[in-house]
Amino acid sequence: MLDLLTRLQPHRPLDGDEDAYVERAEEGxxxxxxxxxxxxxxxxxxxxxxxxxxxxxxxxxxxxxxxxxxxxxxxxxxxxxxxxxxxxxxxxxxxxxxxxxxxxxxxxxxxxxxxxxxxxxxxxxxxxxxxxxxxxxxxxxxxxxxxxxxxxxxxxxxxxxxxxxxxxxxxxxxxxxxxxxxxxxxxxxxxxxxxxxxxxxxxxxxxxxxxxxIHPVVVTGELGVPGRRFLQRLLGRHFAAAGGIAGLLETILDKPSPDPGVVELRGVFNRAIDMSGGIPRTYLQLIVDATMRAKFRSHDQPRTDDLDDAVADQRDSFRRLLSAGDEVALRDADGTDGRDLEWQQKIRLLNHGMLIESQEAGKPVLHIHPIIRDLLE
Amino acid sequence: MRDPSLNVVIALGEYQGGVAVAYYADPIRRDWLLGEIESHAPSADQPALRTSSVDEAIAYPDRLVFVVPRDEAATVEELDALRDRLLMPPRRLPVVLFLLRDGPGERALARCPGLASIVRGRDPDWDLLARADVDLERARFERETGLSPQAWLRKWKNGEFPETPELIVRSYRATALEGE
Amino acid sequence: MKEWVSLHQQHRALYDAAGNGWSGDVRKRLVRLADRGHCEASVRGRFTPRRFREFEAWRISPADGSSRGVRLLNVPDLESASLIVEALAQPRSERLLKFTCMVEGLRPDSTTWTVAIHLEAEGDDRKGNGACGHPSFHCHVGPDLDARPRVRVPLPDIGPMAALDWLIATLVPGWEPAPWPAVAREVDGGAPART
Structure with missing residues (x-):
């Protein structure tokens, strides 16, 4: 499984056909x-x-x-x-x-x-x-x-x-x-x-x-259940596209199991979803990078510390993209509709996924990406 | 714990979006880093192709390509515009773009969200990743040995410890810490 | 005595001669070993430094936190073996300050066997009683490093990378950086070498 997970291709769009495509709850x-x-x-x-x-x-x-x-x-x-x-x-x-x-x-x-x-x-x-x-x-x-x-x-x-x-x-x-x-x-x-x-x-x-x-899928709270399911299914499809058995990952992730290995793996995948901010590419990148670390550390599957390091790498990348004034702007915009943001800054932060826009009660609300939040803290 | 060599291997990984970034502190380190990164490639491969041209990089999908730009910002923008050609056909080995830390290429990347998202997590800065937390390492050394690196090294030089592999390794750590 | 003085001077020149490219040279050897099936493929990303301001301490980081160095595979004369490479360098001055490569192994009769090459620390390279008994660049071969008598074979000034090649060539069939035909071409201008 390790080899297959390192062969996922987060940057390549899936085909639109039935076997590869995963339907979004909305905005698809x-x-x-x-x-x-x-x-x-x-x-x-x-x-x-x-x-x-x-x-x-x-x-x-x-x-x-x-x-x-x-x-x-x-x-x-x-x-x-x-x-x-x-x-x-x-x-x-x-x-x-x-x-x-x-x-x-x-x-x-x-x-x-x-x-x-x-x-x-x-x-x-x-x-x-x-x-x-x-x-x-x-x-x-x-x-x-x-x-x-x-x-x-x-x-x-x-x-x-x-x-x-x-x-x-x-x-x-x-x-x-x-x-x-x-x-x-x-x-x-x-x-x-x-x-x-x-x-x-x-x-x-x-x-x-x-x-x-097309917004990042919601992955937090009760509203996040369909979004989390979407990302898990997406992972399953990419896994199959890389040569894995179709449905295998979904089975591992869905079926209750007392096996500590399965419990840990599920924990890693779930934490990757939390840290992805609902952006599919980020989720898949985190899984691939954590798995590559696992492989080089002779772990039989990605562990929490492998994922932590993958998150730290992304944090470094995000840090390089921040410009003067972004930190304050991000904090100020968090939880608002972003109307007070200078528009070019807003576009840049949205474009990079540093600010995530979602719809809450029919209105747009901006939130800081979890990895950026980590960085600011 | 992260370390530079593993991060380079991940950046060169086989699935990638075809492009990675390597940050360097100054041109002298860059020249060294070119060889260091190349040494991670499979031994049967041809030597890395070194170029400043994005077109040339795209033309060789089976080779490891090091792009050292003349104009960092323009090259980043060009790669952003052409990044789909790095994906299709899929490259066997990636293009590694060398950028000066805090330089014009890094700033240009902030204007290129597509490319930035592809290289995210795949953009090692070797020297920053290699940097040890000296206080932490010193505390760990003292916890392990009950001695400061200086005191331990004195005893080592006096021949008070056996020359075992573990202690030889420890003598290296002690010397590095002693120099701090 | 003049032979030993001369050797000591040659050894001292090795610190400067290494430059900064030696680390890539070590990794290339490790990658080649892995590609030929003589060690774990993960070694590619495991020869790595920690930087302490001006010094860099290099090692092959253990894969699983439990073993040292990298496990050697398919080594005919040993049941099991590990290759360890450690170094201390000063990139700013392009100097290699200390270098060790060694193999710790178990023979088929379960006795231990060790071969180790040491370039002593620069500035601390006058250990023991003298340049003959404890040369700055030497090699141990024996059951372990501490077994008596402690043998330190003086090495010529071939440098750490060539010494690493020698160590690998001792154990890995087909690892020969200087095959006789190539040597003959260099030495005799093409005449067949004596075997």
């Missing part, structure tokens, strides 16, 4: 799909690093597939989104859509005009009528129309991931261009936090658009 891919299916327009998704945005996007794509031709576009896997121009980003989206359609739609091939707009003219080939000169906006619009026309669903849904890392100017330019084609396609875009909390929020949020925040 199914909720994203429901919004789109209800005939609304764009959905703007945001959440702290490691929360599972890519996984939920993959799930939404799968759920929407019967009604829409869905195309998942991990833009950052193909472009340096910090340097990419808006034109290139749009052309890349168009190219990926055409490529996915070529693989998924029997007999689909893009028109010559579209191909030329995306890839440039074939050297030395004369054609009539001559290929039109389109901007990237137009090329994407035509790509969406051609794919929608060739698909049985008759409508395209683009799920764009990675744009949240683009510089502000690039983001706004691409967002504007996507906005122009929005009526013809469904758009689900992962956005940066400054869109939600920044000064230009009104510009991107049109009346028919919705902000969809």
């Amino acid at each position: 891919g199914n909720a994203i799909a429901a919004w789109v299916r209800a005939g609304r327009s764009s959905l703007l998704v945001l959440g702290p690093a490691g929360i599972g945005k890519s996984t939920e996007l993959a799930r939404a794509a799968r759920d929407l597939q019967p009604d829409r031709f869905t195309c998942l576009i991990p833009l950052d896997r193909f472009e340096n989104v910090r340097l990419v121009t808006p034109e290139r980003a749009l052309l890349r989206i168009a190219a990926l859509l055409v490529q996915v359609a070529g693989q998924g739609l029997p007999g689909f091939s893009p028109s010559r005009d579209l191909s030329t707009a995306i890839h440039g003219p074939e050297p030395g080939v004369y054609s009539f009528p001559p290929p039109p000169v389109w901007d990237a906006d137009t090329a994407l619009r035509v790509a969406c129309r051609e794919v929608a026309g060739a698909s049985k669903q008759g409508r395209v849904c683009l799920l764009v991931d990675g744009l949240e890392k683009a510089p502000e100017s690039t983001f706004w330019n691409v967002a504007d261009a996507l906005g122009h084609i929005a009526p013809e396609v469904d758009l689900i875009v992962v956005i940066p936090w400054y869109v939600a909390y920044g000064q230009r929020t009104g510009e991107v949020l049109r009346p028919d658009e919705k902000l969809f925040a």
Whole structure:
């Protein structure tokens, strides 16, 4: 088991299919799909690093597939989104859509005009009528129309991931261009936090658009029971993805056992949940790092001291990210809705998961991440 | 208790997000740290590829790559933007980014939450992790031996103790503590 | 006497010659031993320092808190054995101040066997009566370190890493940092070596 637990991949999103995906109680891919299916327009998704945005996007794509031709576009896997121009980003989206359609739609091939707009003219080939000169906006619009026309669903849904890392100017330019084609396609875009909390929020949020925040799952108190269960199941799925027996970990963790080894293991996993702040990536990282320590210390399973050291490593990492004034701001914001925080600081602290936003009685409340709390104490 | 070597092994671990960070105090220590970290790699592997280019690092997913940036902040931002390419296809050995402690790269990481979350817990600062709590160690020594490191070492040099492996090791600890 | 004075001077030069790269060199040997199945794989992350301001005390930290050093595996002539490496260094001056590597083992007849290489502490390297009886860089071989007569074989100025290689080569088949053909190429310019 030790070897398998060290092979978990906390950074890789799970597939959206039934075997790998673990459904959240709320704010999951199914909720994203429901919004789109209800005939609304764009959905703007945001959440702290490691929360599972890519996984939920993959799930939404799968759920929407019967009604829409869905195309998942991990833009950052193909472009340096910090340097990419808006034109290139749009052309890349168009190219990926055409490529996915070529693989998924029997007999689909893009028109010559579209191909030329995306890839440039074939050297030395004369054609009539001559290929039109389109901007990237137009090329994407035509790509969406051609794919929608060739698909049985008759409508395209683009799920764009990675744009949240683009510089502000690039983001706004691409967002504007996507906005122009929005009526013809469904758009689900992962956005940066400054869109939600920044000064230009009104510009991107049109009346028919919705902000969809994926929050850390609640893991404390009675309300935390479903969240804890979600994380345990997620661990089980990652364990199976690493080659472990499906369901084995869940059985160990669920079944009452007097075996002191099982009791300790359950304690370690539970404490990792407490320290994760409900962020899936953090939870899995803590388990992997504690297990690696166990392996090198000849422990037969991760022990409490292994986990304590893994937590200490994360504490060091968080410490490096704190800037002057953060400590006071964190303490002041704890338990409030954060309205008094300076917005750039708020965005940074939320983005890193140092501040965790949750909904309490329908209102947003901020809490300090448990590892940061440890650090401040 | 944490120690630098195990933290390096964890940072180089096989599952990773393809990237780790190694912090150093000054360029002289960095040059030493390059060799020290490389010595943790499997013996059959090629020597680590040393580069300042993120593109070159991405181009060699089967090699341990040490990125020593010319411009730390720009390199951190570039890695953040391209980090998915470090995940797919999965790397066999990671990219280790060398950053000056409290330097521009560390500050840039605070602006790159995606990359920061991937390297969290996988960003050892060798010298800080190696630092012993001298008071604690001295107290432990005195508890174990009933003598201060200085007094114990005097007796050791006078040949009053047998030359057993345990006591040889203890003489090293005593010398280190005596120098404090 | 002049041979011993000369040897002592050579030994003293070893403290400076080590530089700071020796720790990586030790680990490379440990990793290679592990990769060949002669010790636990965990050794990769166990050769580690504690820093006391200007000094660093290095050792192979025990895997489970109960044993010293790292257990050697598949050593034909010993039932069980542990390799211990300890060192004291001063990184600022790039000096290796003390170095010990040793193997403690049990032979098939259950008697103990020890081989240990010591580079005595710099500044405290004139132990015993003189440079012949207690050379600064020496090797013990015997049932244990304290068994009488206490043998301290003087080592030439090959340095701690080469000495560690010698120690490993004594026990691990196929561990030969200087195979004869390579030596012949160096010495005879390619002529076959005598065997």
